[in-house]
Amino acid sequence: MGSEAKPGKAAMKGWAQRYLNLSFVAGFLLVLLTYVVLSQPQRFAAISTTTSPNAVAKMAPRVTAAEHRKSAATEAPGETGEEKKEQMKPEASGNQDQDEKQQGQEEETWRTKDEDSAATVTATEEPRTKRDDRDVQLSEEAKVVCNRDGPFSDTCEVTGDVRINGSALSVTLLPSSRQETTSRRxxxxxxxxxxxxxxxxxxxxxxxxASADEASAAPACTVTHEVPAIVFALGGLTGNYFHDFSDALVPLFVASRRYGGEVLFLVSNxxxxxxxxxxxxxRRLSKYDAVDLDKDNQTRCFRHVSVGLRLTKEFDIAAGKNNPLSMPDFTAFLRETYSLPRNSPTKISLGATGSNDDNQKPRLMLIHRSHYRKLLNVPxxxxxxxxxxxxxxxxxPRFDVRISDLAKSVNSFDVLMGVHGAGLTNAAFLPPGGVVIQVVPYGKMEGxxxxxxxxxxxxMGLEYLEYSVSAQESSLLEMLGPEHLVIKDPEAVHRSGWDKxxxxxLGKQDVRLDVERFRPTLDKAMEYLRQR
Known part of the structure; x- marks a missing residue:
């Protein structure tokens, strides 16, 4: 017992050092574990908040009915047709006449179902969206097809993981998982x-x-839509009744009709x-409220986006392999939208044209312009x-007439007649088989x-008749005299440029029709209706 060895001072010192080291490690691990446990609720809470870059906002910015009521009173266009005319570029418009301001300032509240829209699809609260809490994942398809070859428009079709920053007016397509590494931005x-x-x-x-690195830096989605989108702008020449149709309504119909309302409009300007x-x-083209793109602070993600509206012909639809629609489709759509009852002209019975009963006669609407290019001998x-x-x-038609009322009125006629101008746009509301008589002003304006x-x-499926005004029927002859270049040589005036x-x-001419010279045109219209 007395001979048992006892640890020396050096051994005791080494044992104490090892004990202290183990205690330090255990304490550090305990602190780390506590930190991790306490931080989990905060991390999950951060993921669930709508301010997270990848979370979906419950209500996307929209233009509400109240905002539109306020804006309609304060932001109605102040330009006249003449002011619009000064903005025209002949090479873009085919020397398009800038006519009177739109003839029917409709006062219906946008997104409010009323008597104008019996066939209207009621707007849903939101386009179909889903949460987007995922990291960037490259899609299998990524494609941009842009068309700059048309006579008027530039457009792009974008397919894949498409992200739109509205206020920046940027559309970004992330690369696909199959994209070549040599591809360039x-x-x-x-x-x-x-x-x-x-x-x-x-x-x-x-x-x-072009690369995954670029994709990782792309803006994260705040709203992911399950429906496609069309990005387009208003302004420009809209506000002129003709251009409302030619520049906006017809191209928008062509771009969106295939979706059957399941498309979101993102509108700039x-x-x-x-x-x-x-x-x-x-409302019939899209079931969803349009987004005011310039004020939109979301990053919206889509699988397909069309950028721009394509105009191929003035106030017309150019048929093609990629476009099954035609002008009869557009006019039928208008008749459905405004619940227009007539799909054919008046059937003329034997002796009806000589009857004193106007209900048995074909009806002719004479558009009487109150300013330039007006008819001077209406009676x-x-x-x-x-x-x-x-x-x-x-x-x-008054400036503030409702489009629905105007459409129903025009649809009740068989013939629409007027001097070249925006009022002839109302031909879109005539029943198929009706007649349009265009009085062409003097000055080689037939083209x-x-x-x-x-x-x-x-x-559209209407009969078109044309009557060209002679110098003797034009007020320019009395105003300028027979020797003025405008009278003597209209072709020279055309060569001098669109402004003249x-x-x-278009801007200084009125018309006094020679009714005897014009009578055969009226007879042709009647004969056409008889033969139907």
Whole structure:
């Protein structure tokens, strides 16, 4: 017992050091475990909040009915047709006449179902969306197809993981999982209005990223939509009744009709008065409230986005392998939208044209302009039309007439007649098989007249008749004299540029029809209706 060895001082010191080291490690692990446990609720809470970059906002910014009511009272366009005309670019518009301001300032509240829209699809609260809490995952498909070859418009079709920053007007396509590593970043500038020459319209930047590194730096989705989107701009020449149809309604119909309402409109340079005026049409093309793109602070993600509206022909639809739609489809859509009852003209019974009962006669609407290019002898024209067998009504639609009321009125007629101008746009509401008589102003204006109305009217399935005004029927002869270049040589005036053409032949000319010279045109219209 007395011989048992005891540890020396060196051994005791080493044992104490090891004990202290183990205690330090155990304490550190205990502190670390406590930190991890306590931090978990905060981390999960951060993921669930709507301010997270990858969370979905419950309510996307929209233009509400109340905002539109307020905007319609304060933001209605102040430009006249003449002011619009000064903005025209001949190479973009085919020397398009800038006519009177839109003839029907509709006062219906956008997104409110009313008597104008019996066929209207009621807007849903939100486009279909889903949460997007995932990290960047490359899609299997990523494709941008841009078309800059058209006579008027530039457009892009973007498919894949598409992300839109509205306020920046940027459309970003992430690369696909199958994309070549040698691919390079590409970018396009697209003016989303249907005429690329409208330089006051902001451009949209379409970017196709080339690598996963670029994709990781892309803005995270705050809203992911299950429906496609169409990005387009208003403004430009809209506000002129003809251009409301030619530049916006017809191209928007072509771009969106295939989706059956399941598409979201992202609108730059939004014009609340315009969306209110044509609300019945817009509601049938999209079930969802349009997004004011310039004020949108979301990053919206889609599988497919169309950027820009494509205009191929004035107030017309160019048929093609990628477009099954036609102008009869558009006019049928309008008749459904505004619940127009007539799908054919009046059937003329034997002796009806000689009857004293106007209900048995084909009806002719005479558009009487109250400003430039007005008819100076309306009573004589009415008498000539009545002697040809028509029941005649003179129409000068008010600035604030509702489109629905105007459409129903025009649809009740068989013939629409007027001097070249925006009022002839109402041909879209005539029953199929009706007749349009365009009085073409003096000054070699037949090409413009046929482009704007002649060809579209025929493509609608209507009969088109044209009457060219002679120098003797034009007020320019009395105003300028027979030796003035405007009278003697209209072709020289055309060669001098669009400004003089618009100034004289469209802006300073009125018409006094020679009713005897005009009578055969009325007879042709009646004969056409008889033969139907």
């Amino acid at each position: 590409q970018q396009w500038k697209i003016r989303p209005y249907s005429r690329r020459t409208m330089t006051d319209i902001r451009e949209v930047t379409v970017t196709q990223l 939004i014009q609340p008065w315009w969306l209110a005026k044509y609300g019945a049409v817009v 004589e024209i009415v008498a000539a039309a009545e002697s040809a067998g028509f029941a005649v009504t003179i129409s000068d 413009l007249a046929r482009t704007d109305f002649g060809e579209p009217v025929k493509d 053409v618009a100034e004289y032949y």
